Amino acid sequence: MATIKDIAKEAGVSVTTVSRALNGYSDVSEKTRKRIEETAERLNYSPNSLARSLVMNKSRTIGLLVSELNRSGAKDMFTFEVMCGINDSASDIGYDLILISTNPDKQQQKSYSQLCRERQVEGVIMQGIKLDDPYIQDVLNSSIPCVLVDVEVEADNVGYVTTDNVFGAQMAVKHLLNLGHTRIAMMNGHDQAHVSMKRRKGYERELNDAGINVKDEYVLNGEFLEPAAETEAYTFLQQHPEVTAMFCASDLMALGVMRAAARLNLRVPEDLSIVGFDNIVLSEYASPPLTTISQDKYQMGYEAAKLLTSMLAKSDGARKAVLDNQLIVRETTAPAPS
Amino acid sequence: MATIKDIAKEAGVSVTTVSRALNGYSDVSEKTRKRIEETAERLNYSPNSLARSLVMNKSRTIGLLVSELNRSGAKDMFTFEVMCGINDSASDIGYDLILISTNPDKQQQKSYSQLCRERQVEGVIMQGIKLDDPYIQDVLNSSIPCVLVDVEVEADNVGYVTTDNVFGAQMAVKHLLNLGHTRIAMMNGHDQAHVSMKRRKGYERELNDAGINVKDEYVLNGEFLEPAAETEAYTFLQQHPEVTAMFCASDLMALGVMRAAARLNLRVPEDLSIVGFDNIVLSEYASPPLTTISQDKYQMGYEAAKLLTSMLAKSDGARKAVLDNQLIVRETTAPAPS
DNA sequence: TTGTACGCGTTATCAT
DNA sequence: ATGATAACGCGTACAA
Numbered sequence A, B: 001m002a003t004i005k006d007i008a009k010e011a012g013v014s015v016t017t018v019s020r021a022l023n024g025y026s027d028v029s030e031k032t033r034k035r036i037e038e039t040a041e042r043l044n045y046s047p048n049s050l051a052r053s054l055v056m057n058k059s060r061t062i063g064l065l066v067s068e069l070n071r072s073g074a075k076d077m078f079t080f081e082v083m084c085g086i087n088d089s090a091s092d093i094g095y096d097l098i099l100i101s102t103n104p105d106k107q108q109q110k111s112y113s114q115l116c117r118e119r120q121v122e123g124v125i126m127q128g129i130k131l132d133d134p135y136i137q138d139v140l141n142s143s144i145p146c147v148l149v150d151v152e153v154e155a156d157n158v159g160y161v162t163t164d165n166v167f168g169a170q171m172a173v174k175h176l177l178n179l180g181h182t183r184i185a186m187m188n189g190h191d192q193a194h195v196s197m198k199r200r201k202g203y204e205r206e207l208n209d210a211g212i213n214v215k216d217e218y219v220l221n222g223e224f225l226e227p228a229a230e231t232e233a234y235t236f237l238q239q240h241p242e243v244t245a246m247f248c249a250s251d252l253m254a255l256g257v258m259r260a261a262a263r264l265n266l267r268v269p270e271d272l273s274i275v276g277f278d279n280i281v282l283s284e285y286a287s288p289p290l291t292t293i294s295q296d297k298y299q300m301g302y303e304a305a306k307l308l309t310s311m312l313a314k315s316d317g318a319r320k321a322v323l324d325n326q327l328i329v330r331e332t333t334a335p336a337p338s
Numbered sequence C: 001t002t003g004t005a006c007g008c009g010t011t012a013t014c015a016t
Numbered sequence D: 001a002t003g004a005t006a007a008c009g010c011g012t013a014c015a016a
Helices: A004-011 A015-022 A030-042 A049-056 A078-092 A104-109 A112-119 A134-141 A165-178 A194-209 A226-239 A251-263 A281-285 A297-313 B004-011 B015-022 B030-042 B049-056 B075-092 B104-109 B112-119 B134-141 B165-178 B194-209 B226-239 B251-263 B281-285 B297-313
Strands: A061-067 A096-102 A123-127 A146-149 A158-163 A184-188 A219-221 A245-248 A273-278 A291-294 A320-323 A326-328 B061-067 B096-102 B123-127 B146-149 B158-163 B184-188 B219-221 B245-248 B273-278 B291-294 B320-323 B326-328
Touching (some): A004 A015, A004 A030, A015 A030, A049 B049, A061 A078, A061 A112, A061 A297, A078 A297, A078 B075, A078 B096, A096 A112, A123 A134, A134 A146, A158 A165, A165 A184, A165 A194, A165 A273, A165 A291, A165 A326, A184 A251, A219 A226, A245 A251, A251 A273, A297 A320, B061 B075, B061 B112, B061 B297, B075 B096, B075 B297, B112 B134, B123 B134, B134 B146, B146 B297, B158 B297, B165 B184, B165 B245, B184 B194, B184 B226, B226 B251, B251 B281, B297 B320
Parallel strands (some): A061 A096, A123 A146, A146 A158, A184 A219, B158 B320, B184 B219, B245 B273, B273 B291
Antiparallel strands (some): B291 B326
16 A cells, blocks of 8 residues: 555655645645656555544544344334435535444443544434433533434534424324314334324324313323234224224334234224324335325434534534424325214 | 553553553553553543554454445345344454445546545445446455455455355246246346346246246346336236246335236236245235245345455455345245136 | 654554 | 553644
């Protein structure tokens, strides 16, 4: 591997001149610059980013910290789509992306800031962590800028990206109300998810606005898992035949509810209307295709990286981004049975 | 950020001793080691991997080079699952993963080896590239070890991971033959995919073995795209009503064929049996669920990283890994109509 | 316009 | 068992 030293020797100048020539400084004569550029080309030179980062104390690298990056995530593709957005955004601005995956086991061994410092990342985007994850506190204590996905925490150098979950849930419920449903249940995720709280809030608010009082026993807990949602829905729907619609905090859970309905010989949407959340790829292929609230996951990632890099550039400015959601009406919702 | 220099000062020793103590060398007294470890802890020290990499000339980083990393298509689910495997494998062995995405545009600007050298990766795993991609030649000319996913190229420091595509295709076709089908078409991908060639070979071999002669016009080109496959199948099935089964080189194309069948009022599987390839998540949720050849994508990634790191450790040894596939019978195949 | 000298944080060599 | 010193490749203040 050729270094600037080699180039300097070849071109008969000092390393300083080479460095300046290659970095486009003005105080180098056109003649020597040409010569240097040519020899650099000839020697197949490319700068050593490690050395550069070391001396500049800037790695131009951001860490993508994902909790439990595993196959099961392939189902909803959420992580992946967000990642695509991050990747595009980061590479637009000339930042490299380094993948850091953790799990409860690893977290015992290494603290958040250790993980980050070791890899010399300038900032971090964190995804897929629960509210009770100790890393959240670590992030707040750390001086490394961080943007969280779907966790609304703000601090000096901590921001977040999320979507308007409350309003999204309201859109879903309003859609059902408009179809004449009044006994609407909700399949929620778990208490350690920020989005769960928000979506429940939207669910309750919209019902309240419609003058329908919210029943606690109508809100189930499906752990954001398809089988769990199926099990929960199966027993619930038996006990509550009066329920004609269910709003689910995720598409995956909605698919579980659809299975439960099938096992109970409930037709979707004639007997039971279902609205999901996320608009994952699967929702379009389900039968019938799932009505859902669409989140622009790619954009979430894109904004996250944009936010982080802007925080890196200057410490003032925005710390959060909240994206809009959208109702996608497909075929799992119909007028309430009379 | 504390450095070993700080620790040395605090502990009253030299940086050399600190370095050795922290790296577990034997030639340092237990007493001073304890002291050094304590002050390191107290100062919240973590090593600067950049500096270490620089001096050791080893970054312990591998690049994951993905062509056209983007939201669209099932290719992405594939990419993601492979990535999970790579990530787990790499982190098991203490390697970091850095994401490098390219597209034709970027390739014009930077050569493969430039991309790698700049980021100082020790090795590369390449995924999602076509046979005519110029980067493949670059890889062969480069001295940076590389493992390709689904491209069977071998050289001094180039290996690959793939599955037994020929035999996979044979299993698919045999399954159809066993059900009594004889007029079996194939929806292939495009000529620039290695797997296309292999799967076609398996298709032809199995038919030949059964004494059925292969018709060129029975092999279609769906570009690995759902809509393209749908279009192709739509016209083909009209012209060839005698065909009772179709083997598809990807699940996504199989879904396209299913759409075409639906538009033609052909029942699946009663009128038309379909077998896919890949076993993507979607295939399980299609209606009816898709019979397919399952590839263990996670394992592919895991093996790829394992292969690469072993190549990094010692230059002799295995250069390739070929994984087995598996027939997953679901509900898109039935006995041939009589 | 160009070169000298130093520092970034770490490991490795050679003394002591 | 420990320390001084040189390297790794690069950027930059300062001098010329």
